[in-house]
Amino acid sequence: MAVKTYREALNEALHLEFERDENVVILGEDVSGGAGGTSGEREASGGIFGVSAGLLPRFGEARVIDTPISESNIVGAANGLALAGKRPIAELMFADFIGVSFDQIINQAAKFRYMFGGRTRCPVVIRTTYGTGMNAAAQHSQALYPVITHIPGIKVAIPSNPADAKGLLITAIRDDDPVMFFEHKALYGKKGEVPEGEYLVPFGKANILAEGDDVTIVAIGRMVHFAEKAMKTLAKDGIGVELIDPRTTSPLDEEAILDSVEKTGRLVVVDEANPRCSVARDIAAIVADKAFSSLRAPIKCVTAPHTPVPFARELEFAYTPSPDKIAAAAKATVEFAA
């Protein structure tokens, strides 16, 4: 297997699907960049994070569409493209711009199938970037997938590593339902082994990264890496961690989580989103409901606090869950005495 970055893995998935299906199109701001500029260099960026690089020269302007700054219309037009038989990938440069395009996501894309009595499909993928790590402050750092996970009718994928990035994106593009795809900005340079050629990761199937008997840690996106660090610290104390990455929050692989908690009796959920009405608390509630008798300690959620994302380095660090906080929470569940 080749070692690739998260960015390269996503880029490869896009190239493969563009090649495989001529109905696949991408639209967004600077997805190629350079339109109209004075240098004559048509592909001047290939996406602000470089994820869509090389698509324009290979597949042309009809399928690789640089748009004006119009997020509501980017998602809306993608919805229309999808209803008309295309497989559009709409790019929102930052997940925070969901704010501008919210109607088209929650009232349009997510609703067509149900409202129209199952007589239509809207195979749109909305790719976006999320998370802290770049000191991009309150309007460019939010982890908004709980908001979308809340909405019936749209699926939510959150890859934590390059292989999943590739496999989940290909699955998303081929899925006939709307999918919102959250890429973590701080993971683009992260390297990992990526299977060659056609590679799909199914939705609703968690990845069990480590098996252990003492505590289950469910972590999302970049938090998977923080949990891995915490796991090493915990191992020194003889605490065995079962580490689960759900990979998609809608659908959610409840079974994998419940099976694990039935074995370990303890659960820590790690999520960099805000805590209220969050995926973390949702998972905690599911486990409290369905695996209550297995629990040997209260469930712990390690999340951001109920605050916007701050700018200053010291504050962003304090805001984001850390390996230390995760390890402390796991230890507390193990040391809990009723």
Add this chain to the structure above:
Amino acid sequence: MQLSREELLRAYRQMKTIREFEERLHVEITTGEIAGFTHLYAGQEAVAVGVCENLNDSDYIISTHRGHGHCIAKGCDVKGMMKEIYGRKDGLCGGKGGSMHIADVSKGMLGANGIVGGGPPIALGAAMAAKIDGTGAVSVAFGGDGSCNQGTVFEAMNMAVVLQSPIIFVFENNGYSEHTGADYAVGSGDIAGRAAGFGMPAACGDGSDFFEVHAMTREAVERARDGGGPTTLEFKTTRFFGHFEGDPQRYRAKDEVKKHRETMDALKIFRDKVTKAKLLTKKAMDEIDAEVLKLIDEAVEEARAAPPPTPDDLLTDVYISYEGGIQ
């Protein structure tokens, strides 16, 4: 309208302060001490200053991600701004906002804004409040050529016409939105013409010429204060640096910035005009240059030495009051 010597000196000082603030940041950012995204305003000084010299503290402006120039022009404290950009506790926003969110509402500066197109509806609301209260205040919504394609901006323009609100939409057309040319993304290529279609006076001017910006804005502000409703002003300008610091600018011809620095430098143009017309001496402006350089030196030194926020600060300022506190 002839500006007084005092007004001219002030305008020059403001433009020079913006220029040095940005030129200095361009250098300081390479040290790695400044976090986050920084969008520099150098090249566009005549717009911010030409507009804001027509305003006072009771007037409102709202800015964009490229906000340093508007902040300085509207009277924000330069040292407080620098500390904010360095993420310091006594920065203008306590280190919580950073470059993209500098604000000083006490000065009528309703904030830089990280959401393209987020500002104009807010500026409209401030203009509506001024009209309701009959204060005679006006509101200015700054935006780029890229922002004019955002639906929120269209909505604000139409509603301003419907309500005859005292607002001026200022579009700084620097030719690019990030890596995309305005000649591609602005359908008609004519932002002022588009605004006229909403039913308000609209004009396009030279954004490198302080005097032209100032005169066009004066007319719009007077009309708004007299109950004549909204105006749109488009100014052709240029940015001397990349979209954000670190932008390789592959969309831009190699010599474009060099040429623009020769032909579109608002400070050079201003100096030429006022010396030729014998309104100000070179010496008077050189003195301002030295004072501005000293101010920026001090601002950087003080910002570097200032303490960062503490982790406790994370949980403050979310609400004014919150039963049970923040968890």
